[in-house]
Each structure stands twice: as structure tokens, then as C-alpha cells.
Amino acid sequence: MIRLRIIDIIEKKRDGLSLDEQEIKYAIDGYVKGEIPDYQVSALLMAIYLKGMNDIEATHLTKAMLFSGETIDLSMIKGVKVDKHSTGGVGDKTTLVLGPLVASMGAKLAKLSGRGLGHTGGTLDKLESIEGCSIDLSPEHFIDQVNKINIAVSGQTASIVPADKLLYALRDVTGTVSSIPLIASSIMSKKLASGADIICLDVKIGGGAFMKTIEEGILLSRLMVAIGKGFNKKVFAILSGMDQPLGYAIGNRLEVKEAIDTLSGKGPQDLEELCSEIAAEMVFRGGLSSSKKEALALASANLKNGLALKKFYQFIEAQGGHIDNLDEFVKVRDVFPYRAKTAGLIARIDALSIGLASMRLGGGREIKEDVIDPMVGIVLKHKIGDKVSRGDVLCEVYANKPIDNEILSLLDQAFCFSEDIVKMPKVIEKIIG
Numbered sequence: 001m002i003r004l005r006i007i008d009i010i011e012k013k014r015d016g017l018s019l020d021e022q023e024i025k026y027a028i029d030g031y032v033k034g035e036i037p038d039y040q041v042s043a044l045l046m047a048i049y050l051k052g053m054n055d056i057e058a059t060h061l062t063k064a065m066l067f068s069g070e071t072i073d074l075s076m077i078k079g080v081k082v083d084k085h086s087t088g089g090v091g092d093k094t095t096l097v098l099g100p101l102v103a104s105m106g107a108k109l110a111k112l113s114g115r116g117l118g119h120t121g122g123t124l125d126k127l128e129s130i131e132g133c134s135i136d137l138s139p140e141h142f143i144d145q146v147n148k149i150n151i152a153v154s155g156q157t158a159s160i161v162p163a164d165k166l167l168y169a170l171r172d173v174t175g176t177v178s179s180i181p182l183i184a185s186s187i188m189s190k191k192l193a194s195g196a197d198i199i200c201l202d203v204k205i206g207g208g209a210f211m212k213t214i215e216e217g218i219l220l221s222r223l224m225v226a227i228g229k230g231f232n233k234k235v236f237a238i239l240s241g242m243d244q245p246l247g248y249a250i251g252n253r254l255e256v257k258e259a260i261d262t263l264s265g266k267g268p269q270d271l272e273e274l275c276s277e278i279a280a281e282m283v284f285r286g287g288l289s290s291s292k293k294e295a296l297a298l299a300s301a302n303l304k305n306g307l308a309l310k311k312f313y314q315f316i317e318a319q320g321g322h323i324d325n326l327d328e329f330v331k332v333r334d335v336f337p338y339r340a341k342t343a344g345l346i347a348r349i350d351a352l353s354i355g356l357a358s359m360r361l362g363g364g365r366e367i368k369e370d371v372i373d374p375m376v377g378i379v380l381k382h383k384i385g386d387k388v389s390r391g392d393v394l395c396e397v398y399a400n401k402p403i404d405n406e407i408l409s410l411l412d413q414a415f416c417f418s419e420d421i422v423k424m425p426k427v428i429e430k431i432i433g
């Protein structure tokens with residue numbers, strides 16, 4: 001047998017050739033064991049970034065990453081196990097709505113979640129903003145909770161896909177994050193390790209997202225669906241818009257509150273549409289309804305009849321959390337109105353700028369060690385297509401410290417106006433898979 005050498009593997013990819021399963025496994029295993037140094041893996045990542053990978057290589061990479069650590073065995077959970085992953089957005093509280101909704105419709109959501117970094121928020125931070133809510137569930141608690149109430153969300157432990165943690169950290173500092181095969185294998189290795197039968201990938205498209213164009217989103221989605229097929233999983237991707245934040249609220253408790261409103265049938269239209277659509281796809285694909293139409297009708301009913309809301313409170317309680325008084329849930333020193341400087345139609349609300357402004361208020365982390373202020377954030381008063389006059393309040397800033405010029409200039413950048421007719425963005429651009 002020929003002895004593999006990392007230098008040959010780097011050169012092969014540098015020259016645009018395809019790597020085989022053994023070569024990919026050798027590189028990943030060697031890196032995780034500490035036998036291959038950062039500088040050689042950095043070179044390999046850059047070669048992958050520049051030369052790409054075909055579907056088969058990306059599937060081998062996903063497999064090598066997946067088996068670099070433990071996988072979760074959900075066989076003790078009876079029923080249709082569903083999971084979802086978002087590529088990261090601003091105001092993206094989808095899991096907080098979708099989870100209880102789909103659980104109220106009979107599916108089992110067993111989800112391992114991540115934290116937000118940078119301008120996008122993470123589900124764990126939102127859950128932890130609720131008094132007492134724990135995201136460190138033992139495997140037994142996790143499985144038992146899903147069996148009892150159809151939903152549990154826990155933090156991803158270090159033993160799941162350790163290769164992704166190492167590779168992601170390296171990609172972050174070597175300019176190799178935005179590579180479609182590297183993103184696809186990173187996401188899919190974690191989703192496949194979590195063991196669900198049906199996986200929804202919510203691929204965000206637009207200014208506030210990794211994928212800036214629909215074309216890039218389609219490529220990423222197709223690749224992830226193809227990888228999922230290679231592992232006999234039902235995977236579908238929903239391409240959803242991120243040319244403005246999702247819903248109106250950005251910031252941890254503000255988003256929890258908006259999720260509760262949505263579960264009470266009083267949420268923003270875009271958030272309700274996205275969550276209902278994903279829930280209906282999951283329920284229909286899982287054989288829990290005879291048509292998608294029937295599943296959509298059930299989603300709509302459960303958002304209005306209190307069943308989805310009841311499931312949310314059951315879920316929070318099962319994880320040790322409680323919300324005693326929703327009116328007192330968000331308390332800050334100041335709520336500052338940010339006003340329009342010109343009149344016109346809102347053409348765009350740059351999600352990245354809004355996310356950064358919320359982060360700067362203390363609502364997100366710039367570095368891993370930052371401590372989040374759960375109360376602060378931004379509540380939009382208008383969305384794309386709204387007509388505003390000069391002086392109208394565009395958003396409210398929930399702050400516990402003085403609002404500095406950087407926050408104000410981020411907000412100035414965020415709102416773009418037009419005098420022409422504005423094309424309304426679609427909530428869902430496409431479903432693939």
C-alpha cells in the first residue's frame with residue numbers, strides 16, 4: 001500500500017485534481033490527532049477554496065469530519081425526528097417558533113444548537129436569556145425530553161465533530177470561510193452527527209448572510225442536499241431572504257418576545273410564513289400529513305389555537321426556564337427612537353448593519369469571551385416597502401448604555417430609501433431537495 005503524505009495531497013488539490021476518500025480521511029484524521037500542523041492544513045484549505053471540490057469529494061470530507069468525534073444516537077426516540085439549521089441571519093429566531101410549532105404538530109425536534117458570533121445571533125444565547133433556562137442537557141435528559149414533549153434544544157458539546165471546530169478556527173484566520181464545499185461539509189457533518197431523519201437547511205440569502213446571491217445559495221443548497229442523499233437522509237433546503245432582518249426584533253429577549261407573539265398568532269408575517277412553511281415541509285415529508293396543504297393548515301391552526309404557544313412554555317419549563325411576566329420581560333435603561341432623515345419608500349434594511357448595531361449595544365459577541373446583555377437590541381418600526389416621512393421613527397433602540405456614534409452611523413447605513421416603486425422581497429425564494 002502506498003504511504004500517504006500530506007504534501008502530495010496538498011499538491012494534488014493545488015493542481016485541481018480530485019482527492020479520494022483515503023486522502024481526505026488521512027488529512028482530517030491527521031489534523032484532529034495533531035499529527036499534521038496548522039500550516040499544512042491551511043494550505044490544503046486554500047487549495048480547496050481556490051480549486052473547489054466535487055460532490056463526491058465534499059461527501060468524503062463530510063464523512064471524515066462526521067466520524068472525527070461522537071455521533072448522537074436518536075434510536076431511543078420514537079417517531080419522526082426532525083432538525084433544522086440556519087446558515088445564520090439577523091433577527092433569526094426561527095428555531096424558537098418552528099421548534100414548538102412542529103412539536104405541536106407531532107414531529108420530534110431533537111436539536112443541537114450553536115451560539116452566535118459576530119452580527120448573527122445564536123439560538124443558545126436566546127434561550128439562555130430566559131431566566132433559569134439550561135442548554136446543557138445530558139444525553140439522557142435530551143432524549144427523555146424529546147420522548148415526553150417532542151422538543152429539546154441543547155448546546156453542541158466539544159465531542160461532536162471536533163474536526164469542524166478546529167477547521168473553522170483555521171478557516172476564520174486564513175480567508176477560507178466562504179468556500180461552498182467547506183461550508184457544506186461543516187454544516188452537514190454537524191447535522192448528520194445529530195441523527196435526525198429529516199433535516200431542513202435554512203439557507204439565508206442577502207446582505208446580512210454568508211450567501212449574498214441566490215445563485216450561490218442554490219449551489220450551496222444543492223451540494224448539501226447531495227451530501228445528505230449520500231447518507232440516506234431526507235434533506236431539503238429553504239432559501240430565504242436576508243435583505244432585511246427577519247421579523248422586527250433583533251436582540252435576545254426582544255427576539256424571544258417576538259417568538260412568543262408569533263406562537264400566539266400575532267407575529268410578523270415573514271417570520272410566521274417561514275416557520276409555517278418549514279414546519280409543513282417537515283410534517284409532510286415525515287408522513288405525518290397526507291399533503292403539504294393539510295400540514296400548512298395545521299400549522300396555521302396551531303399558531304392560533306394556543307397549542308404551539310403551550311408547547312413553547314412546556315419546552316422552556318422542561319429546560320428549567322420560566323417567564324413570569326411578559327410585560328416585564330424586556331427592561332432597559334433607555335428606549336431611543338431612531339428617526340428617518342429623509343422621506344421615501346424603504347428599499348432595503350441592511351441586516352448586517354442592524355446586526356452590528358445590536359452587537360455594539362451589547363446584544364452579541366465580538367469575541368467568544370464577550371458577555372451578552374440579554375435585554376438590549378433593536379425593534380424595527382418599518383420594513384421594506386413602507387412609506388415614511390422625515391422624522392418618522394424607523395426603529396427603537398433598546399439600550400443599557402449611551403448610544404455612541406458608531407451605532408448611529410450603522411443605523412444611518414442600514415436604511416436605504418427610494419422614490420420609485422420598491423420590489424418586495426420574497427420570504428422564501430426557493431425550496432431545493
Ligand code: URA
Binds near residue numbers: 088177184186210
Ligand atoms: N455555518 C457553519 O456551521 N459552518 C460554516 O462553515 C458556515 C456557516
